[in-house]
Amino acid sequence: MLSAFQGLYVLLIFSLVLNYTVGADTGCEYWTLSGTHDVCCVRCKPGNRLVESCGRDPEKLCTPCEPGTYTLTSAWSCLRCTQCIGIRFTLKPCNISSDTVCGCKAGYRCGDANCSFCVTECKAGEEPTKNRMCRKCPKGFFNDQVHSSCRELKSCPDEEILFKGNATSDTICKHSEKRPTEQTNWLPVFIAGGMAGLAVLCIIASVVAYVKAQNKTEKKPKTDSPDQDNSDESGIMVVEQEDCSCHRPEQEQGGSSESINTQDSESKLIV
Structure with missing residues (x-):
């Protein structure tokens, strides 16, 4: 028969297995x-x-x-199950279908995806090395992030330096107004220029068409009024009537005979 201590031990083991x-x-x-x-x-x-x-x-x-x-x-x-020891601690305990999830203490970070080991966490201005340690960024390089590689400082050959870079910050250059930056988007500029050129061409074409229309209007001959035409024709008719005799042919012949008779009578009187 089991003692009270043995019974408590079996119950504890059974509860651990049940919880697991x-x-x-x-x-x-x-x-x-x-x-x-x-x-x-x-x-x-x-x-x-x-x-x-x-x-x-x-x-x-x-x-x-x-x-x-x-x-x-x-x-x-x-x-x-993996045991989290040393500078590692347990984030999630192990169960029958998944392994233990470990984490690293402050100042350290996991060295791989499974966090099987920890490495020293490098601060800004430093970079990790192959021996899992940290070193300062060399001259001419900087790092503004945690536990990442150092990057080369920016150079400003033709520009004014607003901030000289250091181990934790990059160099800041003052961009010249005469030289556009690489990030300038030229597409809106080209579109605006094309629209402006098209508007200028339309204005020029309108002015040329207007000038041609004015020139045609000035060169067109003026037409005399109907009254002036009728007056000219009437004047011509009057002149023709004055030059011509108004007597009929018979009257003209009679007139000539009468003048002959008159001359005969005059000659008789003289005799």
Whole structure:
């Protein structure tokens, strides 16, 4: 019969195992049927390792990992949980389906994606080295970020220096007004220039058309009024009437005979 101390120990172990495997299903998750009426496990449930490949009961083909171990695949054995020691501390404890997540103390940072080791965190003005240490940026270089490589300081060959760079800040140059910067966007300038040129061409074409129209109007001959035409014709008719005799031919002949008779009578009187 177990003593009270032994019973408390077994209860403690049982509670640890229960808490460790809480939320985990046991057995096989995906299986296929074999020719002998058995089932063969293809994939165990998360946190379970393979016990038998085939059998009558799929729930007995896989079993959960033991405390302190885990598995990510349907392997025959589980992996031991990582221990966060030294300058590392535990961010998330291990369970049967995932490993422990570690972090580094202040002033250090993880050296790889799994945080399997820690390295000294380099401050601004420094850069990390291959031996996991930090060194100051060499002359002519700077670094304004944490734990990154140093970069070369900017040079200002034709410009005024507003701020001379140092190990933590880059050089600041005063851009010349006569020389546009590399970030200038010339597309709006070209569009505005093209529109202005098109407007000027339209104005010139309008002025030329107006001048041509005025020249045609000045060169067109003036037409005399109908009254003036009628007066000229009447004047011509009057002149013609004055030059011509108004007597009929018979009257003209009679007149000539009368003048002859008169001359005869006069001659008779003289005789």
